[in-house]
Amino acid sequence: MQIQTTSDDHRIAKLAAFAIALHMVEALLPSPLPGVKPGIANIVTLYVLLRYNFATAAWVSILRVFASSLLLGQFLSPTFALSLSGAILSLGVLGLAVHLPKRYFGAVSLSILAAFAHIGGQLLVVRLWLIPHASVAYLIPVFALAALVFGLINGLITAQLINKHQRHDQ
Amino acid sequence: MFASFTQIKNSITHLRIGDWLVIAISSVLVVYLFQHLWSHEHAAKVQIRVGDKVHATYDLNLARHVQVTGALGEAVIHIAHGKARFAKSPCHNQYCVHQGWLNHSGQAAICLPNQISLELIGEKKPYDTLNY
Numbered sequence: 152m153q154i155q156t157t158s159d160d161h162r163i164a165k166l167a168a169f170a171i172a173l174h175m176v177e178a179l180l181p182s183p184l185p186g187v188k189p190g191i192a193n194i195v196t197l198y199v200l201l202r203y204n205f206a207t208a209a210w211v212s213i214l215r216v217f218a219s220s221l222l223l224g225q226f227l228s229p230t231f232a233l234s235l236s237g238a239i240l241s242l243g244v245l246g247l248a249v250h251l252p253k254r255y256f257g258a259v260s261l262s263i264l265a266a267f268a269h270i271g272g273q274l275l276v277v278r279l280w281l282i283p284h285a286s287v288a289y290l291i292p293v294f295a296l297a298a299l300v301f302g303l304i305n306g307l308i309t310a311q312l313i314n315k316h317q318r319h320d321q
Numbered sequence: 322m323f324a325s326f327t328q329i330k331n332s333i334t335h336l337r338i339g340d341w342l343v344i345a346i347s348s349v350l351v352v353y354l355f356q357h358l359w360s361h362e363h364a365a366k367v368q369i370r371v372g373d374k375v376h377a378t379y380d381l382n383l384a385r386h387v388q389v390t391g392a393l394g395e396a397v398i399h400i401a402h403g404k405a406r407f408a409k410s411p412c413h414n415q416y417c418v419h420q421g422w423l424n425h426s427g428q429a430a431i432c433l434p435n436q437i438s439l440e441l442i443g444e445k446k447p448y449d450t451l452n453y
Binding site: 251252254255256257259260263264267291292295296298299302303306307308310311314315 | 328331332333335336337338339340342343344347348350351354355358359
């Protein structure tokens, strides 16, 4: 039996593989605080969203979360739950933010909004399930600062990639 | 794939007005979060120390005037409405009195000459000790 695949499937697979590779690289980097990570794999999600469409970006992001957790041996662990809730919430925000007028809002806006949604999703899981008392509140400012800084950097990289690509097309 | 540093600088110049708006609002949010979630907990109690011993711990919600005898003489501490202060002190420079009301947990007024200190503590102490 052979599954018929379309060129869309191939594209999603390729891009997801790339996102997974970035996720793996990041897993090797030491983190100053559990949960504070640059999230460079999100560059791929953003790039795909701006270059293709929301559905492709959602596929790439969710596939990346599942495959990476399998590769790192974290499938269905709290780490996986954090990763998935962050990805789902930031996809939700991206799905809305992509309708913002393109003239005024570029990749950087999307990236920062998605980064904040990401920590929002993670903190929700932490608060509701992992550490159900208020002491998490102390960490929120640190996470928010990380979201701003890394969201900005990832956004700038994505903007650069999109620019480069557009110049290629012309 | 990765853009170089100059390319990143180049893309900063391409930021649109909405991007700057998002950056500004997020920055304000981050500052707000730091201000509100970091050690601005209102204190519940005041701990009075004389020398290296805890003299007494009082609830901040019960108004009272406390007289404490330190190394130089008698100091008066006022407690009212969740706040505490040195009202009178026999010390020379009166730094402790000028510090005024304290109301956040972790705040402290220390009168070195008279060897009396006030420390405000919340429901839980934010730290065990401070070293200078």
